[in-house]
Amino acid sequence: MTDEPRDPFLGDPHDPAAALDGDEPGAPLSPVEREDVLADLEDLDIFQALLDPKGVRGIVVDCEDCGEPHFFGWDLMRGNLLYLLEAGQTRVHEPAFGPDPSAYVSWDYARGYADGAVAATDEH
């Protein structure tokens, strides 16, 4: 697969589409950015459907701001993406609630797992 790893929480400040809108914090997302978030939401549904039955409780994101991993349950992750869609910005870091790190996977892991599951389905 050729997709660059993507952090669903970070808007790319160098995104040329963002420059066109003269974005300010809290400004509405551009149509391109909305598409990205909507695609992430669709992916998240797929990830949850595939991984939740395996005991995975959500997504872990390595935070560039505080250097700590942040754990997001499926619902919290979905809520963050919906908030981004609505408010044009991400929430500040929410405190973890004693998550079990082994029950969380990275976005890239989830995507790889989903890609593998789709490929396996295609072969049959």
Ligand SMILES: [Zn+2]
């Ligand atoms: Zn953080």
